Amino acid sequence: MEKDKVVGLGVRRGAWAKEEDNLLRKCVEKYGEGKWHLVPLRAGLNRCRKSCRLRWLNYLRPDLKRGIFDKDEVDLIVRLHKLLGNRWSCIAGRIPGRTANDIKNFWNTHFDRKKRPSSPAAAAGESSRRAAVKTITASNIIRPRPRNISNNRPIHTKTNDTTNGDNGQHKNNNNIISNPSDSLILLREDDDECIRWWSDLLEMTEKDGATPLLFPDDDRHITDTTLLSPGQGDQDNICANHDGFCSDFCLDVDVWEL
DNA sequence: AATCTATGCAACCGCGAGATA
DNA sequence: GTATCTCGCGGTTGCATAGAT
Numbered sequence A: 001m002e003k004d005k006v007v008g009l010g011v012r013r014g015a016w017a018k019e020e021d022n023l024l025r026k027c028v029e030k031y032g033e034g035k036w037h038l039v040p041l042r043a044g045l046n047r048c049r050k051s052c053r054l055r056w057l058n059y060l061r062p063d064l065k066r067g068i069f070d071k072d073e074v075d076l077i078v079r080l081h082k083l084l085g086n087r088w089s090c091i092a093g094r095i096p097g098r099t100a101n102d103i104k105n106f107w108n109t110h111f112d113r114k115k116r117p118s119s120p121a122a123a124a125g126e127s128s129r130r131a132a133v134k135t136i137t138a139s140n141i142i143r144p145r146p147r148n149i150s151n152n153r154p155i156h157t158k159t160n161d162t163t164n165g166d167n168g169q170h171k172n173n174n175n176i177i178s179n180p181s182d183s184l185i186l187l188r189e190d191d192d193e194c195i196r197w198w199s200d201l202l203e204m205t206e207k208d209g210a211t212p213l214l215f216p217d218d219d220r221h222i223t224d225t226t227l228l229s230p231g232q233g234d235q236d237n238i239c240a241n242h243d244g245f246c247s248d249f250c251l252d253v254d255v256w257e258l
Numbered sequence B: 001a002a003t004c005t006a007t008g009c010a011a012c013c014g015c016g017a018g019a020t021a
Numbered sequence C: 001g002t003a004t005c006t007c008g009c010g011g012t013t014g015c016a017t018a019g020a021t
Helices: A018-031 A039-043 A049-059 A073-085 A088-092 A100-110 A119-133 A180-189 A189-207 A237-244 A245-251
Strands: A005-007 A012-015
Touching: A018 A039, A018 A049, A039 A049, A049 A100, A073 A088, A073 A100, A088 A100
Parallel strands: none
Antiparallel strands: A005 A012
16 A cells, blocks of 8 residues: 555545545535545545545544444454354444444454464464354355335335435445335334344354354353344334444345355 | 564455446 | 446555564
């Protein structure tokens, strides 16, 4: 990677200066997320749109949580990775305040078996976590399933979604339902199914023993599954807090015959 | 104190998908 | 149907820095 360079058409690259951060922040606060191709112009930044978007998503967003991952988050990442594989954006959608890049970096640092822990102590500490990861294979990763939503179906619209960037749009990566409003429909109309799905999932995960519902370094069972289950808590908050995430998780486990 | 090594993380790249003309 | 543009994602790179020697 080249840092602090100006290339090609004079577009600046590399580390961001504080002034650039301020310009970008003000621009997004004023115009909102999205329309990234306009952001460099609007903000007066000599950066490409991708760089602006990345900087905002990974660093400047006000709801970002920084610092080390706590146990709950680590456990969640392990379990979601078992389910979803390297679909970091999906995983990030379930962990408030964390970005896909954060999680990806965290995973690559702490769980990627290509890298080795620096000390025996660290290795011991990580071994149990790695053991859980070890069993992940392409065949047991659960992949979301596309659903056909008729255009005629009534949509429960939400008006508090002010953003149209980031998670507001989801690509159909591996048949993920793309529109957050679709997920809303699923939640409203398939509440029971979603609840059942999560129940089955948690049960299955506990049964197969591949990734036990335990923290890696102690025997504390996860009892607070509220964060995980779309069938619990405030339904509105699920999509409001995690944007399109629900769409990624309203799926049938057996469809892909895993 | 100087040098080396390992690690964390910010940033870039390339690609695929959706939207639109 | 196709070309083009934009967006978003996962993979990868390489700088900065802490820790070891």
